[in-house]
Amino acid sequence: MPIIAIVDDEAPVRRAVGSLVRSFGFKARTYGSAAEFLADPESLSSACIVSDIHMPDMSGIALQQTLLSQGSTIPFIFITALPESGLAQQAGPHVCLLHKPFDAQVLATCITRAVDQRAAPPHLEPRRPADVDRPATESTMTGPAETVIDNPAQHRFEMHVDGHLAVVEYRESGDGLDLVHTEVPDALSGRGIGSRLAKGVFDQLRTSGRKAKVTCSFLQAWTARHPDVADLIID
Numbered sequence: 001m002p003i004i005a006i007v008d009d010e011a012p013v014r015r016a017v018g019s020l021v022r023s024f025g026f027k028a029r030t031y032g033s034a035a036e037f038l039a040d041p042e043s044l045s046s047a048c049i050v051s052d053i054h055m056p057d058m059s060g061i062a063l064q065q066t067l068l069s070q071g072s073t074i075p076f077i078f079i080t081a082l083p084e085s086g087l088a089q090q091a092g093p094h095v096c097l098l099h100k101p102f103d104a105q106v107l108a109t110c111i112t113r114a115v116d117q118r119a120a121p122p123h124l125e126p127r128r129p130a131d132v133d134r135p136a137t138e139s140t141m142t143g144p145a146e147t148v149i150d151n152p153a154q155h156r157f158e159m160h161v162d163g164h165l166a167v168v169e170y171r172e173s174g175d176g177l178d179l180v181h182t183e184v185p186d187a188l189s190g191r192g193i194g195s196r197l198a199k200g201v202f203d204q205l206r207t208s209g210r211k212a213k214v215t216c217s218f219l220q221a222w223t224a225r226h227p228d229v230a231d232l233i234i235d
Helices: 011-023 034-039 060-069 104-119 193-208 217-224 227-232
Strands: 003-007 027-031 048-052 076-080 096-099 149-151 156-161 164-173 176-183 212-214
Touching: 003 011, 003 034, 011 027, 011 048, 011 104, 027 034, 034 060, 048 060, 048 104, 060 076, 076 104, 096 104, 096 217, 149 193, 156 193, 164 193, 176 193, 176 217, 193 217, 193 227, 212 217
Parallel strands: 003 027, 003 048, 048 076, 076 096, 176 212
Antiparallel strands: 149 156, 156 164, 164 176
């Protein structure tokens, strides 16, 4: 049974993620710090490491750099409660970057991808790292530069930037829309595209007189920092 290592300085997070990992059919080992992980001689048998980025003494990124310097190839899934632009670039190779709170099924998908990557023959090139809020789904479509438009046929808001397509997918509901997922291509990461896309979506909602439920974890974090859109959100 693959072992998933969970490194987080917050005990409630360790317990919650550990419980989820076990429910997915994996074995979980939890560590309260990067130093605790490094001190465990069994830790290098992990099939995947789920690590918080911001931890005292040694961050998740520093932990990864230490392991890489030792020749370790254990895949990383990073989690953070503090969304910051450029995090994906600061981190080394990773399978996913998840912003708390994240959906259980998204975590399951990331872990399965990491375990598959760990088990792949060494001559195969590993899968391209992806941020869960910025999956590597790209488009060469062209359109109005950095203008958010509603595409009801595809059930999504779109923003075209430098030949790439960033989207917020939604579902129709009786009370309005349900904003379920945000995708920004890796090529655009670190430029604040996600925030501009989010602002454009809520500008569209206000202009059209609609409201929305926010299911997407990225947009939940964004709206928490922008109380001026609270009147557009359906509880």
